[in-house]
Amino acid sequence: MSIETIKIPELKIDASVLKGALSGVPAMASQFKTTVDAVLKADDFTVLDLGQYCDSYEGFKSACTALASALGTLMVQNEDGATVVEVYDRNVGRIEEGVRYxxxxxxxxxxxxxxxxxxPMKYLILxxxxxxxxxxxxxxxxxxxxxxxxxxxxxxxxxxxxxxxFEGRGMSAEQELFQQPVLRGPDEAPDFRYLRPYIASAHERAGTPLTTDQTYAFDVLDSVAELSDMQHRFMLEQGQMLLAVDTRVFHGRTSFVDGVTPGAWVKGRRMLRYWVE
Structure with missing residues (x-):
């Protein structure tokens, strides 16, 4: 299945509402939230194109922050207290060496x-x-x-x-351990919390390595998630924003190579990540 054949749900917002939300008008921000909540209740993810409203990296970052804030409280994502994290290749090593994804x-x-x-968070925004x-x-x-x-x-x-x-990796120097199921909720509205390397690491630290049955369950889950007909693959273009119900959408990306892209606001692939509760 090629990425051209996959229909990604696009978020349609009245222009006046979107402009008002971007400007911080409370009534418009509230209407934006109501619309997004309804869309993500019916489906689990959508894409909003902000390209026509932004002409620079800083302008796009301000727009994303305004809209993410309209949807709820921005959660702290690391021990530095950051509520927006830049996702890009820092050329500091590989995941296998302990570098974060x-x-x-x-x-x-x-x-x-x-x-x-x-x-858990409510929404993931990229x-x-x-x-x-x-x-x-x-x-x-x-x-x-x-x-x-x-x-x-x-x-x-x-x-x-x-x-x-589970472990609070990146949230504090102590990396607090806590317990949660990977899956909860009814089958028609399941909620997952899953990042296999983090869970395996937490089990080792807790002195209870994953059992054979638990490892098998993770193998099955990974195999299903990696099936080509299960995956929706697409390029999130410059100026686009992905909004997803985090516990109801698994996500990932393919490896990439950076370089000079004509018309890019910054050099190299860069995402802005928000966690909204």
């Missing part, structure tokens, strides 16, 4: 972001400030479609609903 050019694991604090020269496709998988594929394996679903150890 968002600091590399690697594809990484299919995951949700609600893994490093006890309270704003594309610049694209790469090669690669960097966004990958999305709806959780309900994963559940549909797993209906014939109830033992796997049962294991995923049991408590697992």
């Amino acid at each position: 968002h600091q590399t050019r690697q594809g990484g694991d299919i995951h949700t972001d609600s893994v490093n604090r006890p309270d 704003g594309s400030a610049a694209t790469s020269v090669i690669g960097g496709e966004s990958i999305l998988i709806r959780a309900r479609e994963v559940i549909a594929r797993l209906q014939g394996m109830p033992e796997v679903l049962d294991i995923l609903r049991q408590p697992f150890w």
Whole structure:
């Protein structure tokens, strides 16, 4: 399946509402939130094009921050207290060497972001400030479609609903351990919290390595998420914003190579990440 054949749901917002929300007009920001909430309740992700409203990196960052703030409280994402994180290749190493995924050019694991604090976020927002020269496709998988594929394996679903150890990686020097199920909620509206390397690391730190059954359940989950007909792959272009219900959408990306892109606001692929509660 090529990325050209996949229909990505686009968020349609009245221009006056969007302009008002971008300007911080309370009534328009509230109407923007009402519209987005309704769209993401009906589906699990959507894309909003802000290209015509922005002509620079700083302008785009301000626009993304204004709209993310209209949807709720911006959550702290690291021990520095940042509520917006730039996702780009910092050329500081590889994931295998302990470098965090968002600091590399690697594809990484299919995951949700609600893994490093006890309270999950509501929305994940990614704003594309610049694209790469090669690669960097966004990958999305709806959780309900994963559940549909797993209906014939109830033992796997049962294991995923049991408590697992998680760690607060990047949130504090102590990296607090806490327990949560990977899967909760009814099959028609499942909520996942999953990033396999973090969970495996937390289990090792807790002195209870993943069991054979738990490892098998993760193998099955990964295999389903990696099926080509499960994945929605597309390029998030400069000026576009992805909005997703984090616990109901697995996401990832393909590896990429940076370079000079004509008309880019900044050099190299760069995303702005927001967690909204």
